[in-house]
Amino acid sequence: MREKTLYGLGALAIALLTHNIWKMLVNLPDEAFQGAIFRIIFFHVPAAFTCFTCFLVSLIAGISYLKTRDLKWDALGVSTTEVGLAFGAANLLTGMIWARIIWGIWWTWDWRLTSMLICWLLYGGYLVLRRAIEEPTERARLSAVMSILSFSVVPFVFFSIKWFRTQHPQPVLYGEGKMDSGYRAMLFGNWVPILMIAIVLVAVRMMQERRQREVDALRRSAHAF
Amino acid sequence: MLFLRQVLTITAKDLRSELRTKEALNASLAFALVILLLFSFAFDANPEMMREISGGLLWLAFAFAGALILNRSFARELVNDCLDALISSPVPGAALFLGKVLANYVLLLGIEVVCLPIFGVFYNVRWAQQPLWLALVLILATWGVCVVGTIFSALTVNLRLRELMLPMLVYPMLIPCLMAAMMLTTPLLAGQPIEGDLFAWLRLLVGFDIIFTSLAVVLIDTVLIG
Numbered sequence: 001m002r003e004k005t006l007y008g009l010g011a012l013a014i015a016l017l018t019h020n021i022w023k024m025l026v027n028l029p030d031e032a033f034q035g036a037i038f039r040i041i042f043f044h045v046p047a048a049f050t051c052f053t054c055f056l057v058s059l060i061a062g063i064s065y066l067k068t069r070d071l072k073w074d075a076l077g078v079s080t081t082e083v084g085l086a087f088g089a090a091n092l093l094t095g096m097i098w099a100r101i102i103w104g105i106w107w108t109w110d111w112r113l114t115s116m117l118i119c120w121l122l123y124g125g126y127l128v129l130r131r132a133i134e135e136p137t138e139r140a141r142l143s144a145v146m147s148i149l150s151f152s153v154v155p156f157v158f159f160s161i162k163w164f165r166t167q168h169p170q171p172v173l174y175g176e177g178k179m180d181s182g183y184r185a186m187l188f189g190n191w192v193p194i195l196m197i198a199i200v201l202v203a204v205r206m207m208q209e210r211r212q213r214e215v216d217a218l219r220r221s222a223h224a225f
Numbered sequence: 226m227l228f229l230r231q232v233l234t235i236t237a238k239d240l241r242s243e244l245r246t247k248e249a250l251n252a253s254l255a256f257a258l259v260i261l262l263l264f265s266f267a268f269d270a271n272p273e274m275m276r277e278i279s280g281g282l283l284w285l286a287f288a289f290a291g292a293l294i295l296n297r298s299f300a301r302e303l304v305n306d307c308l309d310a311l312i313s314s315p316v317p318g319a320a321l322f323l324g325k326v327l328a329n330y331v332l333l334l335g336i337e338v339v340c341l342p343i344f345g346v347f348y349n350v351r352w353a354q355q356p357l358w359l360a361l362v363l364i365l366a367t368w369g370v371c372v373v374g375t376i377f378s379a380l381t382v383n384l385r386l387r388e389l390m391l392p393m394l395v396y397p398m399l400i401p402c403l404m405a406a407m408m409l410t411t412p413l414l415a416g417q418p419i420e421g422d423l424f425a426w427l428r429l430l431v432g433f434d435i436i437f438t439s440l441a442v443v444l445i446d447t448v449l450i451g
């Protein structure tokens with residue numbers, strides 16, 4: 001039953017995404033200065049939002065694990081981190097494609113780009129750390145600590161943006177930025193299916209973790225005989 | 226008071242055993258010198274170039290040298306189950322941790338003080354033009370490196386591939402601290418005082434030190450005991 005709900009949610013997300021892409025390509029006009037490529041923002045920005053939502057949930061899961069010592073929090077932590085990394089990669093890659101067309105280069109050591117890459121590497125370290133620990137409770141404990149430490153670097157990385165002039169476009173959603181209401185609606189409208197996909201992926205990954213634990217338990221009892 | 230005495234006891238123990246064997250100290254100092262030597266092949270060390278990159282070079286050498294010291298910090302206690310003895314002793318986890326941070330701090334600062342004049346000679350940099358500001362940056366940034374490095378030393382102590390895991394996890398975590406140190410050290414070595422925009426970097430260093438010291442003290446019992 002739960003799996004069917006999940007697949008239903010996934011199918012709904014894909015239908016919404018297709019609908020949005022259709023609208024983006026057919027209904028929305030090209031942006032005045034950038035031309036057709038500007039549409040990548042409808043994936044680039046929601047991917048970043050989704051990525052940081054995932055890392056935030058991973059932090060909460062880490063703290064909850066240390067409080068309750070319930071391994072389901074560890075499963076949530078690793079699932080959200082992995083999915084967050086995937087959307088972080090999507091954010092970086094879409095950004096690079098946009099940069100190649102608008103700036104003419106794939107990458108520049110602009111602070112916004114660098115800080116995102118640092119975040120990505122930090123959470124990548126979390127996954128490498130997990131690989132190196134065999135014992136499940138020790139793995140859960142140390143990766144919860146790692147998740148808390150990683151998240152505390154993120155504000156440093158992001159607030160230092162204020163002290164630089166960056167090549168990355170200034171924020172258009174808050175502060176002084178302005179965005180056409182049609183574009184804005186599409187940006188948030190596209191965040192909905194992308195977030196839904198993230199939720200489905202996290203749920204599937206959590207089921208895998210649970211089954212992994214069941215298999216491990218069976219293997220242990222088989223060895224006991 | 227008791228807490229402070231416990232911290233200092235651990236620091237004294239670590240420093241004594243390190244100064245008697247000198248295993249991490251020698252390796253780390255030699256490594257720092259080799260890196261400073263290698264940099265000379267990477268670029269042409271003319272005065273204009275050095276004015277731009279001297280801070281970055283120095284802190285890269287310090288960060289690499291620091292990793293060797295930090296690696297030994299908790300690994301030293303594995304032999305004969307010394308770590309278990311330390312954990313079961315009446316010393317609280319926070320005192321054990323801060324004692325070790327302080328010992329690493331003294332060692333790394335010592336290495337930095339030795340490296341600075343050698344760097345000055347090799348690359349023709351008059352490094353002592355702003356001694357007080359430079360000392361402040363060394364004191365703040367080295368503390369950041371040692372606090373983050375020591376908690377990761379504790380975190381990775383029981384892992385396979387410990388020597389590999391520590392630098393891989395620590396360097397991304399240290400980026401804000403190292404970056405601020407580099408940004409501040411480069412103008413200081415060129416003889417300019419810290420002023421204007423540069424104070425933002427100093428604030429970042431102070432903030433980094435405070436946040437990570439408190440976080441590490443809160444988390445150390447979880448890391449060491451469970």
